[in-house]
Amino acid sequence: MDEQVEKKEEADSKEDQDDELADGNPDEEEAGSGEKVKFPYQILAIYAYTVMHACSGAALSSVSHTYKVTELQMEPGLVTKIQQATGPIFTLLILAWSYVAEAWTGRFPVMIICCVCYIFGHVLVTGSDLAPILWYPDMSIGTRIFFFYAGSTVISFFNTGEATTSTAFGADQFKLPEQETEKNNFFFWDYSVMNAALCLMYIVSPAMRNVSCFGNDDCYSLALGMAGIFAILILIAFAAASPWYVKVPPVGNVTGRAFACIFYAIKNKLTKPKNPEYNHWMQYAEYSGYTPEFIAVVKHLLDVSVMLFPLSFYWALYHMNKTRWIDMGYQMNGTVPYTNFTLKSDELQWYNPLLTFIMVPFSVKFIFPVLNKIKIMHTMVQKLVAGFVIMVITYILITIICYAVEENNPRPMKLTKDTTALQIVGGMAEGEAPVTLFLSGPDFPGQMRIIFPGATASWEELKAGVPYKLSTDISGTPTLATFTGKGKEAFTGLVHGTAGSPSVNIFPDPEEQYGMTRTNRPVMRAIVLTPGIGKTLDFIHSNGAVKSVTLPSAVGPSEYLGKPDVGLYTMKLDGQEVGQQLFESGAVYSVVISGSAGSPKISTAVQAKPAVVNLIWILIPVTVVTVSEMLVSPTAIAFWYNEWQEFLLYTFLITLNTILVILIARWFKSNEEKAGKVPLAGPLGHDNPNRVSMVSGEGSAGRPSVRKSVAALGASKALNEETNRQT
Template structure:
């Protein structure tokens, strides 16, 4: 929810950036000033993740995210339009199209590097935990460097000056037209905006008409972004439940997002040099609006594929406690089998033999509110192995609450200890482990259960209390791997695989009187079995959709905008992304379905219906033809900057 609210702000603030740019500062100065805000937000975000500072982490991180949203909101509507300003239209229109592709190519190159590198930086250790502060600090430093590079090229830029408080003028013009239309019903006009011609000049009215024609087409488009931006949320969560092993390398769930920018880098030249020329020759998908329609349908197909993957993934999900039932697990920490005779109302007694260092489970115990199951534990076999002070027949009750998973632990003291267990797959996808180790009273002090990798480095340590048996809370490994398990210096198990999505419990006991240290690793929740490669088709399709939809949309918004409103329409295009993420927030907040797969198919259906409506709307749109010489009066000539020859200028040969 926080992720999509943040993305919503990121794409809402471009409207503010467009107002500032077109009304007061101009594109160059707006980019410069808000980039400073952006870098400041990243520095604050890094500071919020630095424990020694003693700062309120959550509140400060929200401030950092807000400043980043403000900063990127100012940059987004200006940077692409600022790049477009460097070209003379229509003579250099083909270079403009190439610029937008290269612009998008550059963005995705940075995204590829970031999505691969940032999780690695985060997984390094600092302050005895994951190093989020470093993961945020590196892009902050790079952002500061980018500001220096941007400013150093100022003398080479063509800078178009702002053209007045456009948003206010447009708003007043529209309100005036509506007011006149309501008051003067007898007057007939070709367009309702013409009612404002008594106060406002004709050029402004015509520019607003052109802008509204484009903005009207943007109305159905937010649904595309509702699908697209779930790569960073729903699709990443989907990946946490999948296996990322590739040979000796393990791909982390959030690193899978690198597939999108990598494919973008591959697809852009393919589409520009091969696919689009073929479409041109066969006169199919050969206009910007047709490309937008095709991209929208591809997004729907991508989510249908994602839904099919989710159906397969559901087969690997653990069985969770549900209404009307309880789950009971019994762990035996002793190196001997224990027999339980369990009494159930209106049923025959159930005799359960729990093997040494093992787990027994019943995942569907009928329970309404709670259920009490009397039992008798037989320790005869354990006494025969030298255990002392054990009563052979020990009575007791197992109590389980409805819709919960309760775990009970057998120790030489009997069946006294229990806790509410968490049996779902770990949230981050990384393997988790819990310790159930009984230490005899003669063991002085605490012991440590440690997990050692192949280089003999301790990657995880769990303290085991000797005074009273106490189970540990589950801990997560930094990465899935094969580890050896030690109780102090004693090797319990060697080379145990701990995989993505698995939940494990180490059971055992340390009994000096018997000169016995035993242990076993039990898999409570099976690790992920479906490979992340199954997600590649949906990533390939959504990336093809993005190439046809996003790049084309940016170019369409720029070329169809009047000269005075280019940044405004760029902001309008980006605003559709904000509303798309707002759709996700609303759907997630309402929780319409228990099963995730239904929500995925809902998005696929909505996308198909909305893009069909959009396709019909495009039939009635007439493209704006570029005049032969449309250069702003306030634009500095491309071939001259501040009275000097612009070193970057070269007359277009064609």
């Protein structure tokens, strides 16, 4: 009897399966067959897109800050302020691009349009450097700045659109819920692939910049043009897989419905009777016909919106390592220990993405599972909080390094439109007695400086346009030279002869390297005291490299030597060896040439002493900030797609951490500003031994924080799914 019942049940089950197959429902057929959902291999094109996008951004961002400071002659502090002011504006475009993608076009058309316009922006940026070289040699600096920032604005505007939609578009390629695990792994691997590409380009792009082209020592056209080439490859890599993409159509103005839901919830809360069954004010939207499911999704959207506030500060502080940290790095000794190889500050940017590429997969596969087992940072919000705390530690470390730099190498005072400065180089022969000079002028009693051979003394905060005179006596008589400076400009003079009978020459052109260099390399020039003593001064490095400067025919300085390496140099005047000198990182030197054509003499004056604190120290805070990034960035992306609990419990703590980070950052900035007021000369006029090269403390292009902060994408996805269920 039992056997007959079992056979009947098997027959009934077979009939049910046949009926299901006859209905032709593919989802049920696939579920019934138990076959694994095929992996979406078009995701490889998304990875290729990510690589090209990262290469394009890194090729531009790795050199753009230095390009604006050195080639476009912009103040480093102004460059940083522009970036900090425009960054939040472009971040707000996340919602605008999300609205366009969900209500009008869908994600795929948005990405195609952004890719095309992205290329146009790179054309403008590259043209700012290439146009005056090839076509318009008289193009002004102001015009070049306009083209660069016009291109950067176009890049940032459409870059935000790409970053806003690309991560969600990649997630659309997976079938849920069967491929939930594959989708979550996509976020982390996409981020890791991006960092691998960033690491590569942060090495390659500065190297391309360092080659000579078009008669210039630096080839920014090559580095910026490479970014444009990768922008073209972005479009090709993404569009090539178009036939295989899953393209989710627009579902209508979901963002508008969400805001309308919030509006009616507030309105009903204020106008309708109190409902004891409602435990949240958003539930009052039910009076206007909104379903509890849709209201729940909007509540999640509000939670995430609160999260955007502290994260916006976090990423603003994080991206200071692309601006203020680079500025500080140029104040440091770039010589690699035990070598003569010199790094520029912007050439260490590869270190962060390399660590990220290694640490993110390792943490996801090994560290995070262990922490989950021992209940330490086992929720995503706790990882975010830990990331903020580590960011605080990062700025404590960077402040300590900044303090050490400023103590060892204080920067000169910042000149304004109403102030000027004068520095006097001691061109006396080595062993001669120092010369005492007094500078006096209207309402300016004589101030004494003692200039030693090979040293430099300065007078700062002088009034622009006011005549001053130099003398060996406080009365101003006899007058050795007169000086009238221009606002925001410093000028250089040379004292030579003997202490009993000195002579002073004030050079008419403003000083290009007043108390500072803009790279970590040394800066050298020649100053001729004997007219016609020679035509060329060669600097021959110990490795055989030769750099040359053309000497002026009259008394005065030559041009500064471009891109010399640190090391011991042999100097030859028209082929005749005249001496050797060690030129160190960050220092400014003037080689004074005197004597006669048959018997030349040289002495070296140090206008700004070598940097003391080594650039390698900055790798410590970079390592710590990378740990913070590892906790915050991929965790935030996964958080918005997977976890909504415990959010409000931690928001207050995260906000407090953010405020603490901001206070430390302000302290860091305040220290820099105070350091800018350190006088170059000692109280009795002796040359300050701490004087050194210094850059006071970008763009908008590059690796965008919006790619890491995709809250709007997560909310839009949830709203889209709820809208689909309702329709």
